[in-house]
Amino acid sequence: DAKTTQPPSMDCAEGRAANLPCNHSTISGNEYVYWYRQIHSQGPQYIIHGLKNNETNEMASLIITEDRKSSTLILPHATLRDTAVYYCIVRVATGGTSYGKLTFGQGTILTVHP
Amino acid sequence: EPEVTQTPSHQVTQMGQEVILRCVPISNHLYFYWYRQILGQKVEFLVSFYNNEISEKSEIFDDQFSVERPDGSNFTLKIRSTKLEDSAMYFCASRKEVEGNQPQHFGDGTRLSIL
Numbered sequence: 001d002a003k004t005t006q007p008p009s010m011d012c013a014e015g016r017a018a019n020l021p022c023n024h025s026t027i028s029g030n031e032y033v034y035w036y037r038q039i040h041s042q043g044p045q046y047i048i049h050g051l052k053n054n055e056t057n058e059m060a061s062l063i064i065t066e067d068r069k070s071s072t073l074i075l076p077h078a079t080l081r082d083t084a085v086y087y088c089i090v091r092v093a094t095g096g097t098s099y100g101k102l103t104f105g106q107g108t109i110l111t112v113h114p
Numbered sequence: 115e116p117e118v119t120q121t122p123s124h125q126v127t128q129m130g131q132e133v134i135l136r137c138v139p140i141s142n143h144l145y146f147y148w149y150r151q152i153l154g155q156k157v158e159f160l161v162s163f164y165n166n167e168i169s170e171k172s173e174i175f176d177d178q179f180s181v182e183r184p185d186g187s188n189f190t191l192k193i194r195s196t197k198l199e200d201s202a203m204y205f206c207a208s209r210k211e212v213e214g215n216q217p218q219h220f221g222d223g224t225r226l227s228i229l
Contacts, residue, residue: 032215034217041151043205043207043220043221043222044157044205045220046217046219046220049215051215093215094209094212094213094214094215095212095214099145099162099164099169100162100209100218101147101159101162101172102149102159102218104149104157104158106156
């Protein structure tokens with residue numbers, strides 16, 4: 001699975017949009033981009049994923065560049081409860097010899113302040 | 115919303131003892147995983163499990179580790195003879211599909227402390 005690069009930390013003011021970047025320049029055509037977050041040693045929480053189109057759900061939006069070498073997770077109105085470590089992970093869809101394991105990096109520590 | 119549940123939330127065990135960590139995956143999910151996170155370190159994959167067989171395991175998952183789905187609802191991780199370095203958070207995850215891009219969903223983990 002392709003390697004990802006994320007900034008180690010970011011700050012965001014409460015109520016503002018948090019834009020978390022991820023670089024995955026070696027991504028291959030069949031790899032998806034997944035975002036998870038981990039709040040204070042709880043289990044990783046799934047946020048969103050996509051292949052090449054932008055995606056939005058009730059938690060966040062995912063913007064993937066046209067060349068798919070980078071992506072941005074957007075939390076539109078960050079709250080104090082969004083303070084967490086955010087992980088960007090790329091992997092192929094499960095099937096064949098791919099069994100779905102996730103490879104976590106260090107992630108980005110997002111701190112939302114009042 | 116259905117969720118993965120893990121018990122106990124905290125387990126304290128003497129070194130050399132056996133420990134079993136329990137997970138109840140989301141009910142219609144077919145694929146199951148264990149991960150661990152040593153304090154201050156990354157979340158690491160241990161094993162994936164489907165159709166009552168291990169499908170993939172990491173180098174961490176040595177002969178001291180085993181997994182089992184003893185009935186239709188539980189998924190367990192057993193460590194046969196615990197070592198100090200097994201102290202970590204252990205997370206169970208499950209996903210619905212056998213194939214495809216659907217995400218895994220994680221439980222809140224068991225904190226294992228080896229004394």
